[in-house]
Amino acid sequence: xxxxxxxxxxxxxxxxxxxxxxxxxxxxxxxxxxxxxxxxxxxxxxxxxxxxxxxxxxxxxxxxxxxxxxxxxxxxxxxxxxxxxxxxxxxxxxxxxxxxxxxxxxxxxxxxxxxxxxxxxxxxxxxxxxxxxxxxxxxxxxxxxxxxxxxxxxxxxxxxxxxxxxxxxxxxxxxxxxxxxxxxxxxxxxxxxxxxxxxxxxxxxxxxxxxxxxxxxxxxxxxxxxxxxxxxxxxxxxxxxxxxxxxxxxxxxxxxxxxxxxxxxxxxxxxxxxxxxxxxxxxxxxxxxxxxxxxxxxxxxxxxxxxxxxxxxxxxxxxxxxxxxxxxxxxxxxxxxxxxxxxxxxxxxxxxxxxxxxxxxxxxxxxxxxxxxxxxxxxxxxxxxxxxxxxxxxxxxxxxxxxxxxxxxxxxxxxxxxxxxxxxxxxxxxxxxxxxxxxxxxxxxxxxxxxxxxxxxxxxxxxxxxxxxxxxxxxxxxxxxxxxxxxxxxxxxxxxxxxx
Amino acid sequence: xxxxxxxxxxxxxxxxxxxxxxxxxxxxxxxxxxxxxxxxxxxxxxxxxxxxxxxxxxxxxxxxxxxxxxxxxxxxxxxxxxxxxxxxxxxxxxxxxxxxxxxxxxxxxxxxxxxxxxxxxxxxxxxxxxxxxxxxxxxxxxxxxxxxxxxxxxxxxxxxxxxxxxxxxxxxxxxxxxxxxxxxxxxxxxxxxxxxxxxxxxxxxxxxxxxxxxxxxxxxxxxxxxxxxxxxxxxxxxxxxxxxxxxxxxxxxxxxxxxxxxxxxxxxxxxxxxxxxxxxxxxxxxxxxx
Numbered sequence: 004x005x006x007x008x009x010x011x012x013x014x015x016x017x018x019x020x021x022x023x024x025x026x027x028x029x030x031x032x033x034x035x036x037x038x039x040x041x042x043x044x045x046x047x048x049x050x051x052x053x054x055x056x057x058x059x060x061x062x063x064x065x066x067x068x069x070x071x072x073x074x075x076x077x078x079x080x081x082x083x084x085x086x087x088x089x090x091x092x093x094x095x096x097x098x099x100x101x102x103x104x105x106x107x108x109x110x111x112x113x114x115x116x117x118x119x120x121x122x123x124x125x126x127x128x129x130x131x132x133x134x135x136x137x138x139x140x141x142x143x144x145x146x147x148x149x150x151x152x153x154x155x156x157x158x159x160x161x162x163x164x165x166x167x168x169x170x171x172x173x174x175x176x177x178x179x180x181x182x183x184x185x186x187x188x189x190x191x192x193x194x195x196x197x198x199x200x201x202x203x204x205x206x207x208x209x210x211x212x213x214x215x216x217x218x219x220x221x222x223x224x225x226x227x228x229x230x231x232x233x234x235x236x237x238x239x240x241x242x243x244x245x246x247x248x249x250x251x252x253x254x255x256x257x258x259x260x261x262x263x264x265x266x267x268x269x270x271x272x273x274x275x276x277x278x279x280x281x282x283x284x285x286x287x288x289x290x291x292x293x294x295x296x297x298x299x300x301x302x303x304x305x306x307x308x309x310x311x312x313x314x315x316x317x318x319x320x321x322x323x324x325x326x327x328x329x330x331x332x333x334x335x336x337x338x339x340x341x342x343x344x345x346x347x348x349x350x351x352x353x354x355x356x357x358x359x360x361x362x363x364x365x366x367x368x369x370x371x372x373x374x375x376x377x378x379x380x381x382x383x384x385x386x387x388x389x390x391x392x393x394x395x396x397x398x399x400x401x402x403x404x405x406x407x408x409x410x411x412x413x414x415x416x417x418x419x420x421x422x423x424x425x426x427x428x429x430x431x432x433x434x435x436x437x438x439x440x441x442x443x444x445x446x447x448x449x450x451x452x453x454x455x456x457x458x459x460x461x462x463x464x465x466x467x468x469x470x471x472x473x474x475x476x477x478x479x480x481x482x483x484x485x486x487x488x489x490x491x492x493x494x495x496x497x498x499x500x501x502x503x
Numbered sequence: 504x505x506x507x508x509x510x511x512x513x514x515x516x517x518x519x520x521x522x523x524x525x526x527x528x529x530x531x532x533x534x535x536x537x538x539x540x541x542x543x544x545x546x547x548x549x550x551x552x553x554x555x556x557x558x559x560x561x562x563x564x565x566x567x568x569x570x571x572x573x574x575x576x577x578x579x580x581x582x583x584x585x586x587x588x589x590x591x592x593x594x595x596x597x598x599x600x601x602x603x604x605x606x607x608x609x610x611x612x613x614x615x616x617x618x619x620x621x622x623x624x625x626x627x628x629x630x631x632x633x634x635x636x637x638x639x640x641x642x643x644x645x646x647x648x649x650x651x652x653x654x655x656x657x658x659x660x661x662x663x664x665x666x667x668x669x670x671x672x673x674x675x676x677x678x679x680x681x682x683x684x685x686x687x688x689x690x691x692x693x694x695x696x697x698x699x700x701x702x703x704x705x706x707x708x709x710x711x712x713x714x715x716x717x718x719x720x721x722x723x724x725x726x727x728x729x730x731x732x733x734x735x736x737x738x739x740x741x742x743x744x745x746x747x748x749x750x751x752x753x754x755x756x757x758x759x760x761x762x763x764x765x766x767x768x769x770x771x772x773x774x775x776x777x778x779x780x781x782x783x784x785x786x787x788x789x790x791x792x793x
Contacts, residue, residue: 197755197759198755199755199759199764199765200753200754200755200758200769200787202765203765218786350785350786350787350788351785351786356785356786356788369785370785372785387787389753389755389786389787391753391755391756452774452777456776456777459776459778459779460776460777477766488774490770491773492769492770492771492772492773492774492777493766493769494773495773495776495777496769496770496772496773496776496783
């Protein structure tokens with residue numbers, strides 16, 4: 004007898020539906036699983052047999068072969084347990100109807116269902132393929148239910164699933180959880196005293212998605228400034244939020260960030276992070292790294308120069324393409340990674356340049372350090388700004404600044420202005436400084452200033468483009484149609500590239 | 504004249520007469536390029552870790568002397584020395600580098616291109632035999648040669664323990680004119696020059712202060728040239744510039760002092776940078792260049 008059930012696996016962020024076929028033949032009792040499986044799936048034999056028996060069903064004492072199709076797609080993890088159990092039970096008994104239903108859950112020996120990682124991307128894929136129902140462990144129900152057009156059936160025991168398929172036990176479909184956003188996490192900008200330049204740079208970074216380098220002595224508040232950035236970013240569109248949640252689902256991190264959250268993520272990996280932890284990778288099928296967890300949010304690298312150079316080099320491709328492709332011998336996967344990079348560094352090796360304490364580094368050390376900070380990703384940093392140590396009096400007597408919500412309002416209208424401009428097809432294709440400058444409506448005086456700056460500051464072509472982009476964002480924040488001289492001058496001041 | 508090193512001994516027509524003013528003159532010199540007679544020579548020396556303003560002054564002074572055809576003598580070190588040589592070369596004037604290492608040893612390494620330029624149109628000399636590494640002890644010895652060769656020494660910047668001060672002391676002992684560029688009493692890089700002034704050095708406030716020391720300088724009527732100019736800067740830009748000194752500051756401090764919002768300060772600093780009046784430094788600090 005032969006029967007099948009639908010399961011699912013993931014490659015990168017894309018789900019791949021898997022047909023689980025079970026064949027029960029006469030012969031000595033035997034149980035084999037084939038179809039490019041990993042160790043966890045091989046171990047499913049023991050889990051599934053025990054779960055079926057402890058669920059009160061009879062395990063067929065015959066020759067059982069389970070095939071996971073398509074056979075050439077590598078598969079891993081324990082999410083196939085339930086589909087295997089259903090396929091085997093169906094092969095042994097008629098009356099179990101699993102048409103239009105997919106199964107993703109791990110089985111415990113006592114026949115209860117356990118949650119697995121990656122249910123959200125799987126649910127998205129199954130819904131897109133026209134699957135009507137998805138059975139998952141009840142802990143996975145909330146994330147799966149975020150997908151439109153899919154009836155998610157949460158279950159706690161194998162018996163309940165089988166009873167339901169026999170048409171004897173109705174299961175209430177899960178509903179997406181209520182929006183549980185507690186508002187922006189992290190400090191509010193109003194809590195930060197002084198730091199006018201850094202606040203301004205954060206606003207520009209939030210409005211234009213520009214990468215930012217904060218430099219300042221230890222304890223000056225670089226980390227606090229970086230943590231305040233998410234509070235300036237507008238809520239994500241529901242589609243974008245779902246994509247972000249899918250990445251968290253893959254890593255099993257939805258406890259940290261609720262699946263229905265619309266807030267942009269903030270990730271701050273420590274500099275001891277491994278390369279694959281940062282950009283993605285790991286054994287077997289590649290997992291998303293910190294840069295993908297920061298997708299559509301903020302990636303904060305504190306103590307930038309403590310990160311190994313190879314890690315920073317690996318950031319170049321994602322910073323350019325907003326995605327990272329990890330190529331393995333068995334499969335190449337791509338994860339989205341569109342984030343605002345905020346890096347923090349001490350201004351010099353001793354950390355006290357420009358500080359009242361005084362700095363003991365000589366010019367050569369400073370230059371070497373500067374090269375080390377920004378060498379690998381210098382040409383990806385759009386804004387560089389100092390975060391000086393605050394004087395004691397300012398910390399207490401200083402006036403309160405603007406609240407994050409006020410700045411976020413400006414950021415939102417600047418972003419609207421930008422998306423209106425990007426809708427114009429000519430604007431989207433401009434790449435060279437002169438084409439960009441035309442499409443940005445740069446004023447003649449501003450162009451002259453830019454030309455002079457090329458001579459004096461020795462800007463590279465890429466540097467010109469970055470200055471122009473930042474200036475356009477500054478004009479967007481001001482609500483200006485064209486880019487004026489002041490916007491160019493301000494952008495020049497923040498440029499990450501130092502005069503040689 | 505070939506650029507290859509050659510040996511010059513006392514008694515040779517090339518031997519600089521002024522070295523005999525030293526109690527212990529060098530036994531011999533290794534030289535690249537023609538040795539220039541000493542009467543119209545000025546040493547411009549100072550800190551390796553100069554401020555942007557110091558570098559700018561040194562370069563301007565080098566250019567000024569170069570234009571007047573005065574030989575600019577310095578030590579090829581980083582900072583003030585290099586800037587002075589560069590200013591002289593750019594003005595098409597003669598310049599002489601006195602090394603503390605062998606003629607075939609390039610120190611500091613990043614000044615290799617500069618040293619080639621000097622060898623091409625000026626002179627490099629040392630008393631150390633070829634192959635000598637730049638040992639610490641060589642530099643005070645080198646400084647006495649600089650002091651002996653010139654009519655006057657201008658110390659642009661230097662801390663209390665700067666080698667430039669040793670050059671000034673040698674010069675004073677030999678009866679050469681010593682000038683020092685005064686600076687803020689808060690700036691460690693001006694501590695040495697301010698001390699020199701207290702001890703009787705002539706303050707250098709502009710080229711006119713050099714005229715007495717260097718015969719022939721006045722004839723050219725050279726004024727400060729080539730450096731950035733304040734003319735043409737708008738009033739709001741000057742307002743910021745007035746608040747800045749050679750000591751680097753944070754833009755936020757300027758904003759606070761002038762009660763200006765950060766975007767405005769940033770825009771004005773950007774414009775000043777393009778005008779060459781302000782330099783932005785590693786760490787986000789800004790400094791005035793003159």
